[in-house]
Amino acid sequence: xxxxxxxxxxxxxxxxxxxxxxxxxxxxxxxxxxxxxxxxxxxxxxxxxxxxxxxxxxxxxxxxxxxxxxxxxxxxxxxxxxxxxxxxxxxxxxxxxxxxxxxxxxxxxxxxxxxxxxxxxxxxxxxxxxxxxxxxxxxxxxxxxxxxxxxxxxxxxxxxxxxxxxxxxxxxxxxxxxxxxxxxxxxxxxxxxxxxxxxxxxxxxxxxxxxxxxxxxxxxxxxxxxxxxxxxxxxxxxxxxxxxxxxxxxxxxxxxxxxxxxxxxxxxxxxxxxxxxxxxxxxxxxxxxxxxxxxxxxxxxxxxxxxxxxxxxxxxxxxxxxxxxxxxxxxxxxxxxxxxxxxxxxxxxxxxxxxxxxxxxxxxxxxxxxxxxxxxxxxxxxxxxxxxxxxxxxxxxxxxxxxxxxxxxxxxxxxxxxxxxxxxxxxxxxxxxxxxxxxxxxxxxxxxxxxxxxxxxxx
Numbered sequence: 001x002x003x004x005x006x007x008x009x010x011x012x013x014x015x016x017x018x019x020x021x022x023x024x025x026x027x028x029x030x031x032x033x034x035x036x037x038x039x040x041x042x043x044x045x046x047x048x049x050x051x052x053x054x055x056x057x058x059x060x061x062x063x064x065x066x067x068x069x070x071x072x073x074x075x076x077x078x079x080x081x082x083x084x085x086x087x088x089x090x091x092x093x094x095x096x097x098x099x100x101x102x103x104x105x106x107x108x109x110x111x112x113x114x115x116x117x118x119x120x121x122x123x124x125x126x127x128x129x130x131x132x133x134x135x136x137x138x139x140x141x142x143x144x145x146x147x148x149x150x151x152x153x154x155x156x157x158x159x160x161x162x163x164x165x166x167x168x169x170x171x172x173x174x175x176x177x178x179x180x181x182x183x184x185x186x187x188x189x190x191x192x193x194x195x196x197x198x199x200x201x202x203x204x205x206x207x208x209x210x211x212x213x214x215x216x217x218x219x220x221x222x223x224x225x226x227x228x229x230x231x232x233x234x235x236x237x238x239x240x241x242x243x244x245x246x247x248x249x250x251x252x253x254x255x256x257x258x259x260x261x262x263x264x265x266x267x268x269x270x271x272x273x274x275x276x277x278x279x280x281x282x283x284x285x286x287x288x289x290x291x292x293x294x295x296x297x298x299x300x301x302x303x304x305x306x307x308x309x310x311x312x313x314x315x316x317x318x319x320x321x322x323x324x325x326x327x328x329x330x331x332x333x334x335x336x337x338x339x340x341x342x343x344x345x346x347x348x349x350x351x352x353x354x355x356x357x358x359x360x361x362x363x364x365x366x367x368x369x370x371x372x373x374x375x376x377x378x379x380x381x382x383x384x385x386x387x388x389x390x391x392x393x394x395x396x397x398x399x400x401x402x403x404x405x406x407x408x409x410x411x412x413x414x415x416x417x418x419x420x421x422x423x424x425x426x427x428x429x430x431x432x433x434x435x436x437x438x439x440x441x442x443x444x445x446x447x448x449x450x451x452x453x454x455x456x457x458x459x
Contacts, residue, residue, distance in 0.1 A: 068273030073142035075260035084121035087245030092160040108228030121150040155211035158218030178210035244386040251389035255396035259412040275409035278355035289370035322367035323444040359413040369424030392423025
């Protein structure tokens, strides 16, 4: 297994420009983070390219109405993903970093909890969809198929282990193997003029194969399954720490997915198809903050225990990077939204261009929200994180109820941007404990100060 003592195993420094090589050559922790980010970016760029291509092809093949129904079913199932995860990801990674000797009990207990969470989530999915659309047989079938993916969530513990070791390349390899295989399957389905339900089976099959491969790689490269132990007392401690994150995850999922659900129920599946086309382009960029955070979280947690000044410097650097990465995405997409949507999805989806020009600005607050989650986790302030997420959820639902009847998908886009801004930015101003974080976020919008800090930064 790679170690920080051998930085050359992460990056071939011969291909790095001299000015950068001098800055990183003797900083193995930074090299490890950069290498991990590189793997995650490779993963997401591949998914962004191939996934967008295949997704666009499917959208063109199905048309706005059927694509809208598939998007509705996918979003509906996604509402319950947080329940299956039980808010454990950050807790498991944190506990492995803090107590490496107890990794077997930590991971074994998390696996047992996630299996139970998956069963609970699938049961809730079936109950709620039968209540919402009792007469829509196709919607019921699609949701039942896609909802079964909740049962595979137990494999996420392997991802947590590799994340705690900053070795995401193994996760990338597995997920891309499954992803590429089933991208081919979906293309074949299009060429064979397959019915809508087979595309749902393909999505479920990808999740199943990915879960099986992930557990195999976990055993082969990272961990002996014989070390796993489940502990009732450990489960209680983990759930005590994670329940605010669970509720926060539910709230976040609701205000990220509820727009499609409400559009489908209030307007119709065709409007969901238009909105989904816009968000597919907009949300493809959300891999950036997730990839960065997965790589820097262990370093931030370690600096919190060792050097508070360095800890806050790292957080400020993270906020700076997140803001300006998101701005660089949002500005060009605002002006190119309609041509991009029409080029990708065809003239049937032209109305989605205006939706994209609004929805893309949610990226700034998504990037900042992901970055600030490091602080909430490191400070063990999961309750504040939950309150922030619940506030965003309430604002989003209220705005959707107000705007969707008059403005349809465009109203849902405005509701998304304003609710993300409320949860990830303005909510930090409401409490004394988070006003320092709010000030740091505000400082990240000052490009002159950011440039100066970046020039002096030493991660």
